Amino acid sequence: MSVGVAIIGSGIFAREEHLPAVQAAKDFQLKAVYSRSLKSAQDLASGTTGVDLYSEDSGPGKGYADLLARDDIAAVVIALPILVQPDFIRKALTAGKHVLSEKPIAKDIATARDLVQWYHANIDTRKTLWAVAENFRYMTKFLRTAEEVQKLGRVKNFRVNFHALVSTDSKYFKTAWRQTPGYQGGFILDGGVHVVAALRLILGSNDPVATISAQSCLQQQHLPPLDTVNAVMKTKSGATGVLSLSFGSAFDDSVFEFDCEGGVVALNSDTLTIKGESNELAFDGRGVSREVAVFATTIASGGSVDKRQSPEEALADLEIMEKMLTSGERDGERQTVELQV
Amino acid sequence: MSVGVAIIGSGIFAREEHLPAVQAAKDFQLKAVYSRSLKSAQDLASGTTGVDLYSEDSGPGKGYADLLARDDIAAVVIALPILVQPDFIRKALTAGKHVLSEKPIAKDIATARDLVQWYHANIDTRKTLWAVAENFRYMTKFLRTAEEVQKLGRVKNFRVNFHALVSTDSKYFKTAWRQTPGYQGGFILDGGVHVVAALRLILGSNDPVATISAQSCLQQQHLPPLDTVNAVMKTKSGATGVLSLSFGSAFDDSVFEFDCEGGVVALNSDTLTIKGESNELAFDGRGVSREVAVFATTIASGGSVDKRQSPEEALADLEIMEKMLTSGERDGERQTVELQV
Numbered sequence: 001m002s003v004g005v006a007i008i009g010s011g012i013f014a015r016e017e018h019l020p021a022v023q024a025a026k027d028f029q030l031k032a033v034y035s036r037s038l039k040s041a042q043d044l045a046s047g048t049t050g051v052d053l054y055s056e057d058s059g060p061g062k063g064y065a066d067l068l069a070r071d072d073i074a075a076v077v078i079a080l081p082i083l084v085q086p087d088f089i090r091k092a093l094t095a096g097k098h099v100l101s102e103k104p105i106a107k108d109i110a111t112a113r114d115l116v117q118w119y120h121a122n123i124d125t126r127k128t129l130w131a132v133a134e135n136f137r138y139m140t141k142f143l144r145t146a147e148e149v150q151k152l153g154r155v156k157n158f159r160v161n162f163h164a165l166v167s168t169d170s171k172y173f174k175t176a177w178r179q180t181p182g183y184q185g186g187f188i189l190d191g192g193v194h195v196v197a198a199l200r201l202i203l204g205s206n207d208p209v210a211t212i213s214a215q216s217c218l219q220q221q222h223l224p225p226l227d228t229v230n231a232v233m234k235t236k237s238g239a240t241g242v243l244s245l246s247f248g249s250a251f252d253d254s255v256f257e258f259d260c261e262g263g264v265v266a267l268n269s270d271t272l273t274i275k276g277e278s279n280e281l282a283f284d285g286r287g288v289s290r291e292v293a294v295f296a297t298t299i300a301s302g303g304s305v306d307k308r309q310s311p312e313e314a315l316a317d318l319e320i321m322e323k324m325l326t327s328g329e330r331d332g333e334r335q336t337v338e339l340q341v
Numbered sequence: 342m343s344v345g346v347a348i349i350g351s352g353i354f355a356r357e358e359h360l361p362a363v364q365a366a367k368d369f370q371l372k373a374v375y376s377r378s379l380k381s382a383q384d385l386a387s388g389t390t391g392v393d394l395y396s397e398d399s400g401p402g403k404g405y406a407d408l409l410a411r412d413d414i415a416a417v418v419i420a421l422p423i424l425v426q427p428d429f430i431r432k433a434l435t436a437g438k439h440v441l442s443e444k445p446i447a448k449d450i451a452t453a454r455d456l457v458q459w460y461h462a463n464i465d466t467r468k469t470l471w472a473v474a475e476n477f478r479y480m481t482k483f484l485r486t487a488e489e490v491q492k493l494g495r496v497k498n499f500r501v502n503f504h505a506l507v508s509t510d511s512k513y514f515k516t517a518w519r520q521t522p523g524y525q526g527g528f529i530l531d532g533g534v535h536v537v538a539a540l541r542l543i544l545g546s547n548d549p550v551a552t553i554s555a556q557s558c559l560q561q562q563h564l565p566p567l568d569t570v571n572a573v574m575k576t577k578s579g580a581t582g583v584l585s586l587s588f589g590s591a592f593d594d595s596v597f598e599f600d601c602e603g604g605v606v607a608l609n610s611d612t613l614t615i616k617g618e619s620n621e622l623a624f625d626g627r628g629v630s631r632e633v634a635v636f637a638t639t640i641a642s643g644g645s646v647d648k649r650q651s652p653e654e655a656l657a658d659l660e661i662m663e664k665m666l667t668s669g670e671r672d673g674e675r676q677t678v679e680l681q682v
């Protein structure tokens with residue numbers, strides 16, 4: 001039997017990814033959409049059938065609490081602005097709904113740890129599941145890279161370069177909450193956790209990042225508080241690495257390179273090069289359909305949350321991101337990383 | 342009238358670069374060669390005429406002091422192992438000879454500052470010149486890159502990747518003093534100061550590096566104490582950058598990239614790309630002939646040392662290198678840079 005699900009939020013990612021992913025998930029049946037305004041809920045749901053709309057301006061019986069009161073809705077997929085998510089997550093879990101909430105888990109480590117602790121203290125975590133979405137952990141190219149790196153023995157040195165320019169014309173820039181972020185890092189936090197997640201996936205859980213030193217700056221005046229962060233890292237085993245990240249850069253690249261005991265593995269955009277042999281990986285989506293399907297199946301089968309979407313993984317991503325930002329604020333002061341899983 | 346000159350040292354660089362450079366310099370006349378062994382002095386001088394040989398094993402009247410006592414020798418070009426150079430520099434300057442000594446200026450900042458202070462306190466610096474060689478500051482590709490970067494306004498972010506593998510077959514590895522270095526950093530110090538010099542040249546003296554955090558490691562067991570260092574830097578104006586350097590890497594590159602207010606300038610090996618337009622720069626040598634010629638002309642014309650070969654520039658290169666190594670030893674501790682010129 002399908003699990004009734006609602007999509008909470010109607011932004012770019014809900015429209016481009018969550019809606020088709022929920023519709024494609026065999027264990028899910030979309031029952032409702034919630035958005036702040038009825039207009040945007042309608043926009044998201046247009047073309048669907050049997051989907052009820054909820055919003056803050058729909059009048060009595062049509063708010064978020066009403067959606068959560070429905071017995072035929074067992075799960076929610078939440079993709080709201082970073083600052084409002086924790087409240088929506090708490091309410092859904094309290095109502096006994098399973099939650100898949102978008103990354104980052106929260107705006108900072110303190111808020112995220114509060115939320116995780118609250119979840120364990122107040123919710124029956126075997127009965128009501130909380131998962132945090134991180135689609136990069138479900139993308140074929142990162143999974144393949146991780147697999148190849150782990151075949152080649154210990155990583156000795158690595159570098160990740162992820163540079164792009166979010167212009168004033170970008171659809172993401174046009175989101176009001178992204179344009180004037182009330183949280184650390186702006187686009188760097190929002191986009192950077194994906195890159196950190198990919199790096200962590202590839203390094204593997206046996207040799208996590210242990211220390212970070214970073215410098216940050218603002219290159220584009222329209223992207224405050226900062227758009228660029230460069231970090232050096234050392235892992236538990238002593239491997240060193242560079243993570244250079246910018247959303248305000250004239251550099252344009254997405255390169256993950258690992259110098260392993262057995263040779264070099266490099267993922268340059270969609271080209272995976274293993275010990276000098278290059279393979280173009282066919283693009284098969286951004287991983288959201290797989291992560292939503294895994295979440296649906298977990299619920300339907302009564303299983304426990306897939307490690308790749310556990311709050312602890314999301315917290316570990318956020319920790320690295322925040323330590324990079326903190327080090328940058330403190331002019332390169334070394335930060336110790338402690339929450340890796 | 343030509344300036345009589347001696348080459349002190351008969352290693353790889355003396356043979357490949359200094360000898361032809363001295364022979365080509367119109368203001369120089371090669372009078373003598375000194376090496377630790379007569380055999381190696383003979384090897385270097387073979388094919389030359391009118392060149393006297395000095396060594397530690399040539400018997401009375403044929404040692405370093407005897408060479409320095411000659412009135413017809415006004416200058417020496419010194420390329421000896423890093424640890425023995427300071428003593429040879431002091432003796433030559435004390436004997437009133439102009440000195441061009443190879444980089445690094447010394448094994449560490451403390452030794453280098455001692456030497457600079459000693460020079461100013463004990464030598465008539467207008468009469469007896471001390472220059473420190475750094476051929477990267479005379480290489481066309483770095484000069485062109487510096488020129489283009491400086492045309493495009495402030496640098497906002499930069500990255501320098503310089504990776505190679507010094508194998509056990511390398512001619513440099515086979516040098517005994519390089520194989521068991523008694524100084525910090527090993528090949529990283531020896532080769533890395535060149536890369537730092539190029540970076541400093543391109544950034545220009547108006548916006549020097551101000552803080553450094555770095556991580557280092559040893560990737561190849563034959564290259565102790567370490568062969569890899571990754572650093573993040575911030576300049577006085579707030580530009581950020583990455584310097585990633587290895588001589589024990591399976592990565593293989595030489596890339597200097599600068600994201601400037603007016604566009605990107607990238608030097609990838611010998612290809613200079615300015616705002617997307619690439620130009621192959623013809624290789625015209627490693628800069629040694631130009632730096633030796635400049636030194637010779639300075640002496641012949643009674644001028645003062647070219648800024649690019651001043652001990653202060655060499656000290657500034659060494660400072661950045663040492664701060665990277667120190668930060669790496671201290672697991673990424675931030676280092677402040679203070680001796681930039």
